[in-house]
Amino acid sequence: MLHIGCHLSSSKGFKNMGLTALSIGANTFQFFTRNPRGGKAKEIDEKDVQEFLKLAEENNFTKLVAHAPYTVNPCSKEANIREFARMIIEDDLKRMEYLPGNYYNFHPGSHVGQGADAGIEIIADLLNELMTPNQSTIVLLETMSGKGSEVGSRFEELKAIIDRVELKDRIGVCMDTCHVNDAGYDIVHDLDGVLSEFDNIIGLEKLYAMHINDSLNTLSAHKDRHAKIGEGYIGLDGISNIINHPKLRHLPFILETPNELDGYAKEISLLKDHYKY
Template sequence: MEYINDRSLHIGCHLSSSKGFEHMGKEALSIGANTFQFFTRNPRGGKAKDIDQKDVQAFLKLAEENHFAKLVAHAPYTVNPCSKEPKTREFARMIIEDDLNRLEYIPGNYYNFHPGSHVGQGMEIGIEIISDLLNDLIKPDQSTIVLLETMSGKGSEVGSRFEELKAIIDRIQIKDRIGVCMDTCHINDAGYDIVKNLDGVLSEFDEIIGLDKLYAVHINDSLNPVSAHKDRHAKIGEGHIGLEGICQVINHPKLRHLPFILETPNDLNGYQNEITMLRERFLG
């Protein structure tokens, strides 16, 4: 299967990393995917599995032979680098540092994380803490690009507004190793109307952050309407964004070259159906 060319759709889903990279690669190919996302460790945190060098080499060979797009590694949900609790911040530092070191075994991919919640400290302080941590951990010789995920704006989350992500990026010293992953459910819930005004949303992103900093997209429908400030993903076509809204995203000339990752509430068969459906609607 050779999917990657100038006119192809780079699409995958979230896969379990419990059986290793080669297994994930084969699983992705079996459902028509040419990229995938995985948790670097248990999504609730904890120690990561030891790296299996043979597994890594087998995957790298498989990925090269099948022209995989960039992969997206996802930090655990428990990581909150701007918590008001020093112990929680130190946990986030330990996880992110370890993850970035481990990702060099599969070089040149992306590391995505939720910027976190300032928990009453205020947005400016949250942004400062996140930026300081990333400046300590991002190294000039690393091949991995760190992605800040757009958030829905529930509670005291940082990153639901483009201005907040811009403020973090502006503070980062090694700017060619920082970027953004846009989540369709999250930005819908945050108040960006990608169904009725996708061009406007992307223009706003470009003016504030710059589309050159957008490296990946999570494609999810949303159970909630625009500006709900919640975060409940829906299967494609079963939410307020809808199939046509998602198709606008994957076919937009400013986005269509990016890797798209499904995080919809699905099993493997469900992901395969969505990938097939979106490939059929992709104007390649």
């Protein structure tokens, strides 16, 4: 079975997201924990959560992916920005326990001139402060495209963070196809080679989820502009190879393409038609 979904608005609650996912043929989804620009999160409606969990069990949903706000930069050189990131991630991890056993994804951030090594240390220190042995949520570091001073565009940088995190069984990676393409990993012509490199550096057992996006940019562009499936430089064949790869096909695939719901429904149907298992 193809485990596929898209990014949905959480404004109307979890049950609504579950019903919306089912209506477009999805069996998972991604959601922002709060406004993507940050700010106060809505209060958790426990009745809504329980109704969603029942719906998800009845319909064989796979793991969900929560996404931290884009404004979170845990390795900023500014103390107030780091503190904002700490407060958001701490609150989000507590809220995630209402949906036990799922994934919390965030962008590692930008070191803003401090250097990647300093950024890596700051990110790991923050995670060690906030992650707890009894949490059920797995925290995912997203692969980045390498624009500006982003941390995480190279597998070695993600490995360096993971090595410093104490709770090894609660940390992993979410690979974004647009981002890795833009970072210089040739997933179109050498997918096996890229996965072998990831395995040698980080370990494929640490890859928990995929963002499947085509890219408006060529290989190594170091930008971040998602394209609809088949309308970018990765292409439909490239995405099809990813969802069918024996080392990836068990993962949840999340679409973050520039679409409304009807567009996501078409892409989900398209990718199901290209899924071979």
